[in-house]
Amino acid sequence: MSSLKIENLSASIDEKPILNQLDLELPKGEVHAIMGPNGSGKSTLSKVLAGHPEYQPSEGSALLDGEEILGLEPDQISRLGLFLAFQYPVEVPGVSIANFIRAALNSRMPDDEDFKAVDYYKRLYQKMDDLGMSRKFTSRSLNDGFSGGEKKRCEVLQMMMLEPKYCILDETDSGLDIDALRVVAAGVNKMRSKERGILVITHYQRLLEYIVPDKVHVLWDGKIVRSGTKELAVELENRGYDWIKEEVAA
């Protein structure tokens, strides 16, 4: 019961099939990576799991610690413990980071409970320091006018504050330079625990040198076609994806 278990998942967008009977299991305590060529459905997978209204699963199931999350509202899925670090975080003008994260934390607490502002800010500032984010960011509007790197850091900050059970990082490395990459990876590594499963979706092997995965999966043609150790990622880096496509076709 301690895993994110996806079975036979098929999903389409605008009636175009993208995921095709996909199977994947992410146990707690492990870090898995998903790699695949463009258009293979990596982002679709993360959006379906997060409950995006435009991505309709047509069959299959996704069990988070035994509980079905397909068909639930995105906020319900979030409160069950799923976090998605977006590839392209949207801007929300007028809403400060501090207030937003606070509202997100509040949504998980029973109605009659609250937390002290002092404790909240202490925690928030600590995580921001860890991520190398200036404390001034707390009052800035969420993602508004942020560079790509700043947006990704903000995603990881939210993840660290919300302490989810399962994290999906959707191409968190895109748009980051080496220094930012190191800092973000360090943040993610800090989140590793026996109680947490992390799914890293990435195009490039580089991120996986910093966030070393327990398993690597290749997503192609709507399903996982190959799984292996971190060596598989290196092999893909050297040989590209063609050899896998050929293997599958054969």
Next chain:
Amino acid sequence: MISPNEIQIDRDKGNFHYQTDYEFDAGVGLSEDVVRYISNIKEEDKWLLDFRLRALSIFERKPLPTHWSSRDLENIDFDVIRYYLSKGQKPSRTWDEVPDDVKETFERLGIPEQERKFLAGVEAQFDSEAAYSRMKGDLEEKGVIFVGSTEGLKDHPEIFKKWFGKVIPSSDNKFSALNSAVFSGGSFIYVPPGVKLEQPLQAYFRINAENFGQFERTLIIADEGAEITYMEGCTAPKFETSTLHSAVVELVALKGAKIQYITVQNWSNNVFNLVTKRALAQEEAEVRWIDCNIGSRLTMKYPGVILQGRKARGEVLSIALANEGQHQDTGAKMVHAADETSSNVISKSISIGSGRTTYRGLVKIPGHLKKCKNNTECDGLLINSDSETDTYPAITVQGDDNSVQHEASVSKVSAEQIFYMQQRGLSESDAMSMCVNGFVNDLIREFPMEYSVELKRLIDLEMEGSVG
């Protein structure tokens, strides 16, 4: 630091009324007799009666301005409205003296409590007359005057008569004429030279009777170097029939004076809210209108500043929220009449369901003036697919040494923003509320703290049920 909710402007909280005995009742419909009745019980001087009668004939002559405004105005039946109702003539100076039923109304709305806590003075009007009016002792010593319109004109004509009807003449529009004929209640305030009020003066307007028209008249004069903040709030119970609120507010800021006028309008959805508000700003004076319109069936209100003196400054900050079946037709008028004057208009409107918001902005800078500036920003946010917003800027700028800037935007809360926020655990309606609050955030910050907390709460209430 957020203080607890002191000001209850939740519309449902005001949705109560009860049968009460009115000692003074002008009957139903409008006529010369009604005007004479009103003037009579107030024991007014002849000049004022004549003023009212002249205004009445202007009102009768002028057509409804439906050639440019909402045709909904045609639904006002002037013949079934009651133009004057009151329980007594003199406001009480202590809450103990206020009749129980009236007192209870204001206690339910939280007024006495606010007064104790942070106001310099309060006037509470119940239908046509003020039930309560009091100001802190030391202000009286400084020579500040805070009374109703009747008292102001009767007891201090040398101060008020000079400006009364000069900023907004009766003939300005059909509804200023109506107000000039039947006005009752409202605040007449005078602040002597150099006196700077540290706490705001507040007025609260309450409609209790059905089919009732409220016509308060306010005149604020800030003498040279004086400073004052005035706040007004209003509610009415929900009736089946419509009610009419037609107020006139005149402000005069003499040299170097500052007036800040804050309104939170939350009439129930059956009220026609037609208000004329205008200020004169003399040399180096500043007038700022902070206007928030949440309630009413139809609001038409365009706070204006006539910048008469050099370096005068005028500002209108406006938030309008139109929900199902509502139309907020608001804006600003900035008329520059001296060099180096500046004006600033920021309008943010939100349309929910079939609600409609309209912005009308007049900016006039004639060619002979120099170094004048205007900045206007009007933003609309549409929540649902049937929500509406429209903008009618009317900008006339001449001369080669003046500058005008106008920005407008219309946006909607995107599905991606909602999904992002939901992914963090916020429910769909909480996410919506957060976006809307974010939209008006920098304007809400201009309101006094107590109002900004309550406004946020009110916006959240309006958002509930707008989703899905």
